[in-house]
Amino acid sequence: MSLDYLFRPRTIAVVGASRNREKVGNVIFRNVASTFRGKVYPVNNKSETIEGVQSYKSLKDIQDDVDLAIISVPRESVPGVMEEAGEKGVRSAIVITSGFREVGEEGEKLEREVASIANKYGIRFLGPNTMGLLTPDYNGTFAFADVKRGEIALVVQSGGIGAYMLNWAQKSRTGVSFLVSLGNQTDVKEYEVIDYLAKDPETKAIFVYIEGVSDGEKFLNVVPEATSRKPVIFIKGGASAQSAEAVKTHTGSLAGSYEVFKAAIKTVGGIFVENLKDFLNLSKLVNSSEPIREEILVVTNSGGHGVLTSDAISRAGLSLVKIPERLNMELRKVLPPQSIPKNPLDLSGDAGRDRYLNSLKIVSDLDCTKLVIVESLPFISCTEVAKVLLNFKGKGIIGVTMGYDEDSASRILESASIPVFTFPEEAVNAISKLVKRPSPRRKVRVTQPIDSARELSKGKSFLADYEGLKLMELYGIRTPRWGIANTLEEAQRLADSIGYPVVMKISTDQPVHKTELKGVYMNVERDMVKEKFDLLSKISKRVMIQEQLTGLEAYVGGIRDPVFGHTVLIGVGGIYVEVLKSVSYGIAPVYEDEALEMLRESKLLDMIRARKRGYDEGSVIRTVSNISRLILDLNVKEMDINPLMVNEKGAFAVDVRVTF
Amino acid sequence: MSLDYLFRPRTIAVVGASRNREKVGNVIFRNVASTFRGKVYPVNNKSETIEGVQSYKSLKDIQDDVDLAIISVPRESVPGVMEEAGEKGVRSAIVITSGFREVGEEGEKLEREVASIANKYGIRFLGPNTMGLLTPDYNGTFAFADVKRGEIALVVQSGGIGAYMLNWAQKSRTGVSFLVSLGNQTDVKEYEVIDYLAKDPETKAIFVYIEGVSDGEKFLNVVPEATSRKPVIFIKGGASAQSAEAVKTHTGSLAGSYEVFKAAIKTVGGIFVENLKDFLNLSKLVNSSEPIREEILVVTNSGGHGVLTSDAISRAGLSLVKIPERLNMELRKVLPPQSIPKNPLDLSGDAGRDRYLNSLKIVSDLDCTKLVIVESLPFISCTEVAKVLLNFKGKGIIGVTMGYDEDSASRILESASIPVFTFPEEAVNAISKLVKRPSPRRKVRVTQPIDSARELSKGKSFLADYEGLKLMELYGIRTPRWGIANTLEEAQRLADSIGYPVVMKISTDQPVHKTELKGVYMNVERDMVKEKFDLLSKISKRVMIQEQLTGLEAYVGGIRDPVFGHTVLIGVGGIYVEVLKSVSYGIAPVYEDEALEMLRESKLLDMIRARKRGYDEGSVIRTVSNISRLILDLNVKEMDINPLMVNEKGAFAVDVRVTF
Known part of the structure; x- marks a missing residue:
């Protein structure tokens, strides 16, 4: 209804x-x-x-x-x-x-x-347990903020945060369309509200403070459409273990894994911010009509501010636009004799109103964000520059006012809906969040398990190691040549056919750390097979013989998140998975372009490409994608391939553990 | 003078x-x-x-x-x-x-x-090129800020930043003792000014905006004494390549490497911040007399704010203090029936002035920072809580005021010198910077090269690979067993005496990437020596035979920074050094406790300790420290050990490149 x-x-x-x-x-x-x-x-x-x-x-x-x-x-x-x-x-x-x-x-x-x-x-x-609802028609909350009617919708899973946002909106003269305090979400859920607001013509952007999502599957289905209509910004309470506990007592919701939540927000095309300040700063951009571009021109009357702003731009992965030579010639005419026009454009400490006006006229048609920083100096006040900026409304103007009259300058710009900040870094970070927001992806979770894979897993709560390898093969993931030996004779025959050196290890039914059990021997040559077989068969009756590969050790895992369901993890493999924490998460199914992005995020891509060894990144991408389908098909609870050995011939699952 | x-x-x-x-x-x-x-x-x-x-x-x-x-x-x-x-x-x-x-x-x-x-x-x-000097006695600048006399000294290498800081001080009613605009530092240098201000009894903390240090050696010598007297906070302009260029044209100074600069600030015991905002937030803490502790009690009237603040505390590596059970009993008496006292202490949305007062009375003697967050709600205003907080001055109180009257509440707290913020994250980050500031270290750079090492390097601009290994041995750094073979016969004899498998590689005079030249063979068994020798001797006339070790590949490097001189780098080794960027820098000489901290920072320590393999971290620490002395002794321009193989037997320099 x-x-x-x-x-x-x-x-x-x-x-x-x-x-x-x-x-x-x-x-x-x-x-x-x-x-x-x-x-x-x-x-x-x-x-x-x-x-x-x-x-x-x-x-x-x-x-x-x-x-x-x-x-x-x-x-x-x-x-x-x-x-x-x-x-x-x-x-x-x-x-x-x-x-x-x-x-x-x-x-x-x-x-x-x-x-x-x-x-x-x-x-x-x-x-229940809500602060109420504020709409363009009525204030059904017990907050008494006198908020301006406007275009930003606020959805909050904490009454306190809701009240704060109203206070903030009132104080900063930010217009609000709706404030929805979700409370315990017994009936109406956050995804329904987001969906409703996305379709509301009075709402231009939606800000969501959330502690726990009510239904991950529905969230993944519904929110992409919302984000394709307008920016939806998320902040999550309960990132740390300590606060996850606070969250539970607070609204009684389950705080899912923070990392998976971030991956989910990326998937649905939301903008993820870490704190309220970033949340509010973003609202300045979405609340204005200035076109915001990734390329930035910095205009300032302080060299130091230009330097710090460049630093921030570089850190945020944005870029400084190059001023065309023709415009540089023009700029020379309005700048003092010793000044060299460049970006950041330093108008010098003695710049007055006219120098700001004339310089901005010259660059106003450049297709970039103009970050105009002014600090009040004896020759200029922030207010004067704010007034100059009104002439360039719609040209991608953002003001940064730094000085004794910054508040009144801010008010001038705010009433013209030109975004204004008090620190360049805040402006830069907000721009970066907005222009680099991910495209929404719809996760179509169909399952069509391969018959023999279903057969392999039927009724099991985990797979034996050799079953894991077979499962890989069924899903088109390559494995090193391997076999199981129950006797020394079998072992020798197998090793001969695989070719030396081989890896010999225990073969177990349950997922275990074989290395920790001293159950793995590398570099086994023909004359060592017997010795190793004897040692290994003391630990397990089956011994696995495997082709020894060299290359880069990656890690690919899958989990069933209690909130967002099946999710793939990738990272640097081997024994340092936990140490390097260079892990990227992707909600299943992971499409190939997403897998590439995950490789990039986890730094695996740089490692694969290092030294131009021709390592096969395509195979890794395909493996990630296949694993994401496998865990859906078989409703896997937890699995990992560690290592996935990557070399110029492909990507090979060496050791596989699967639980259901 | x-x-x-x-x-x-x-x-x-x-x-x-x-x-x-x-x-x-x-x-x-x-x-x-x-x-x-x-x-x-x-x-x-x-x-x-x-x-x-x-x-x-x-x-x-x-x-x-x-x-x-x-x-x-x-x-x-x-x-x-x-x-x-x-x-x-x-x-x-x-x-x-x-x-x-x-x-x-x-x-x-x-x-x-x-x-x-x-x-x-x-x-x-x-x-020249300075904005001038402001002291408690006179304003010799061309900024017309009407700044309150106070205890914070500002040292800036950009007039623009200086003018801004004065504006800010005026606006935020922050008291300033000195503002020194350094300009081109032709005569008076930043380290002299820092030294002078450190001894000035009217100055409680020193804030330094710097683009390039005039003399790294003197800086390293002088500043530790200053930081042991009072907090010295640094911000560096010119972090990115783009802005380093802006800096050069701006004050004509050489912007040294950003990473080495950070290491230098840590060494001298300074507090490093990345942006002006953090700079100003820290000033709120150093400007007050509230005792600031690492353990924090959060008191709030909004559960959501409590959650977000816990998140920030956890991210910043600070901790929530545990409220003793006795006090919890007391708190129950002043909280509403359903509330459970814990940290964050949520006084509930209907908390009024008295509930804040009574709760704070109960916890006021706890030895911790009390972060008191209030948002204005129908039952309370920020101003009312600000007045309550005045009763607890000196008890480690920090206010966070979030609401329509936050400005007037801030003014009340500011005039009582109680730090006040508008976002909990800002307070938390400032606390973290202050309480976790490093201890100042004095770098005593004596050189006493070992005679044979001096002999080895005399007149050379680089060392041959085998000379590098010899140099290691002279400095007490272990190497795998190795030797040089000019003939196949020598190679075979050598490999026999080292024991199989061995590593065979080209031996070169110049530092080269041997792997890229296809000049390295691992796992060479007895019957392969001839084949490999033949292949390698086509590339270089000398062939090196080395014991093949297994373990963790670390990287240890040394550079001569143009500003701060000799500096050691450590990180994850092998071919992914550049990819993982998990590198820590240390100004030479690196003392053992600093080396341990570098291991921690670069994550090498976690890797060494992973899986409890008994890898010898002491040897790595000693190696780092020895390398730092070696590069000083021999005035090394650039060197690296890659890999330094770490295992349970020790740390072994496998490949060494040195240039002078």
């Missing part, structure tokens, strides 16, 4: 409306009444007059249709109110009340009860 | 003082005249009345002794003025004028002329 009744109701009842101005139920009633143009009905079991309006004892006493009930009553009364709402035919609800899943088992039970009643009557509801 | 005449003059002349209020020479005169209590003499060749004061035609016309001449005349006139100053007996000067080394050769010549005149008369001078 559509969320329209929630987001665009025609009538609202506030249940638990209170006379006491210190109570949430009073604040919400006042907020709704002062903003909503439709009818608002206070409901209070004492039947009081609230803020001059006669209240109703029950929802059922209201004669009118009620589209939305905002419920702020003690938690024990919530199921009763929901039942009444159902009987009355209320279409949607916001349950402000807290004390449910987030406080433990008893609360969780109550929450399920509320959900089941709502479900019975087809009532969609936000919360 | 002491810098006292410059920093604490009794009389000042302003040469080039001007009537025109738009001119630098006027602004400076006004700034000096309005701040300095001693006599100020304007000097102007037109003998005008300047700001109501009769000017002198020449310094020599002044009857009084002149301690300091501030010179702001056209650049061609500077040598003449300096000569006059010398004849007059002026003790010190500030040369504001620009157009010297920073604009090219001609300017550089003029600069040398000025220096030689000053030197002749023993005049110490700041600049």
Whole structure:
């Protein structure tokens, strides 16, 4: 059912409306009444007059249709109110009340009860444990921020963060279309809200503070469409183990793995930021209409600021645009005699209003972001330059005002919707986040296991090592030549046919660290086979003989994330996987272009390409992609190939462990 | 000669003082005249009345002794003025004028002329190309900031950054003791200024913006004493290649390697920050008297903020203090019934002034930093909490105010010298920088080359490979067993005595990449010696036979940095040195404890310790330390050991390249 009744109701009842101005139920009633143009009905079991309006004892006493009930009553009364709402035919609800899943088992039970009643009557509801909902039509929250109507939607899984964002919006004069405090997401989920807001024509960008995603699969399905319409920016609370614990008690949601979450955000085309500051800085860019480009021209009256800004640009992977020679000639005419025009364009400390104006005129048509930095000096104030910049609105202008009058300069630019920052690094980082945002990818998770692979894994909770190698072959992943020997004779025959030197190792049913068990011998020559066989057969009855390959050791793994499902990991292989932490994550299925990007991110690509040895990167890409399909097909719980040996002949799975 | 005449003059002349209020020479005169209590003499060749004061035609016309001449005349006139100053007996000067080394050769010549005149008369001078000097006694700059007298000294190698810092200080009401704009550092150098300020009792911390150090050796000698007295914070302009170029044209200084610079700052015990924002945030902490601890208690009225702050604390490597059970019992009494006291301490969204006050009373004596975050909610404002915090001054309090009235709340805390931030992450990062600052180390660079090592390197610009190995042995660094064979017979005898398998490779005089020349064979068994010898001797007449070792491949290198001199690099070895970029730098000599820290930083330590193979980390530490002495002793230009093979028996230099 559509969320329209929630987001665009025609009538609202506030249940638990209170006379006491210190109570949430009073604040919400006042907020709704002062903003909503439709009818608002206070409901209070004492039947009081609230803020001059006669209240109703029950929802059922209201004669009118009620589209939305905002419920702020003690938690024990919530199921009763929901039942009444159902009987009355209320279409949607916001349950402000807290004390449910987030406080433990008893609360969780109550929450399920509320959900089941709502479900019975087809009532969609936000919360419980929510700060409420603010829309262009009404303020159904208990925050009293006087926020400007605008184009940014805020979706938060923490009331505190929501209240802060409203405060911030008010203070920074940022226009907000919606604020959705998700609460416990018992019914209405974050992906539905994101979807709704993506289609809302008044919303230009969506900011999401999230602690745990309600349903990873749906999230992966729904959000790519949203991000293809407008920027969706995510910040996740609960990155560290400590805070993941705080998150659990806080809204009772499961904080999935931070790394997989980041990979998921990349997949759906979201912008990932690490902290509130970056979140707010990005809003300055998405809230303006300035075209933002990856190439940057820095204009400043301080050489030092130019230097620091170049540093930041280089760190962020952006680039300085080259000023065409023709324009340099023009610039020479407006700069002091000793100045050499270049980028950063240093107008010198004695630059006044005119030098800014004339220089910007010359470069204004360059197709790049113009980062104009001004610090107040005896010859100029930030305010003067801000006024100059108004002439170049729409030319990709971003202001950085650094000086005693930076606040008033900022206000001038803000009211013209020109983005303005107080530090160049902040501007640069925000630009980088915006222009380098990933393309949304839709993960089509079909499964079509190869018959023999299904056969191999049927009813098992793990594969024996040789089964793992067979599985690779079934999925088109190459392995070194190998065989299993139960006797010395077999071992010798096998080694002879493989060719020396060979690797000899124990062959086990369960996934184990063979090296740690001293169960692996490299460089085994013909005359050493017997000795090694004797040693190994003391540890395991089967001995594996394998062709010895040389090359680069990579690592490819797969996991089933509790939130986002099957995910592939790749990194530097061998025994230093954990040490180097040079790992890249990809949500399955991983398409070939994504696999290439994962190789790049994990630095494996540089390693494969090092020294021009002709190592076969195509095979690695294909392996990553095949593994991503394999783990989906067979619903693998955890697997790894370590090492995947890469050389000029291809990529070879040497050791494979799989659990289901 | 002491810098006292410059920093604490009794009389000042302003040469080039001007009537025109738009001119630098006027602004400076006004700034000096309005701040300095001693006599100020304007000097102007037109003998005008300047700001109501009769000017002198020449310094020599002044009857009084002149301690300091501030010179702001056209650049061609500077040598003449300096000569006059010398004849007059002026003790010190500030040369504001620009157009010297920073604009090219001609300017550089003029600069040398000025220096030689000053030197002749023993005049110490700041600049040229400086914005001037601000001290507790006078404002000798052409910035007109009205800065509060205080305890932070600013040293800048960019006038623009200097002007900005003054603006910032004015705006943020930060007290400043000195602002030193270094300019071209022709005479007075940054290390002298840092040394002077470190001994100044009015200065509590020193902030340095630097683009290039004038003399690395002196810097390394002088600055450790300064940092042992008070925090010295460095920011370097010119990190990227692009900006290093901007720096050269900007103040004409050589921007040394950024990584070596960072290592040098660590060595001298400085705090390194990457951008102005971090620079300014740190100033909030050093400017207050709150005791700042590594362990943190977070107190907030928003769960989400608590979560994000925990994330930041964990990322910064700081820790959340554990609240003792006894205090938790106390806290339960002042928190709402369902709240569970823990860290972050979430006072809940309905917390008012009293709940903040009562909770803080309970925890105030805990020996930790108390990060108190408040967002304005219907039940509380930032200002109210700011007032509460005043009661806990001196208890390690840091405020984070997030809300519509955050500015006024900040002002309340600032005037009580309690640090206040607008984002928790900023507070956390500043704490981390401060509490984790390195201990200063004095590098005692003695050289005492071993006779035979000196013999080996005498007159050479590089060593042959076998000489490199011999050099290792002279410096107590182990090598695999090895020898040189000129004939097949020698090769076979050698390989027999070393034991199989061996490594056979070309032996060259010049440093080359042997692998790239296909000049290395591993795993050579007895029956392969002839074949390989034949192949190798086609490339080089000498063939090296080496014991084949297994283990971890590390990399140890040495360079002679143009600024800071000999420096050791370590990292992951083998062919991926450049790819993994997991490198740590250390200024020579590297002491054993520093070597251990370098191992940690480069992740080599984790790799050595992985899988508990008993690899000999002591040998690696000793090798790093020995190499640092070797490069000093022999004045090595560049060298590397790649790989240094590390295993349970020790660390072995396998391949060594040395150039002088």
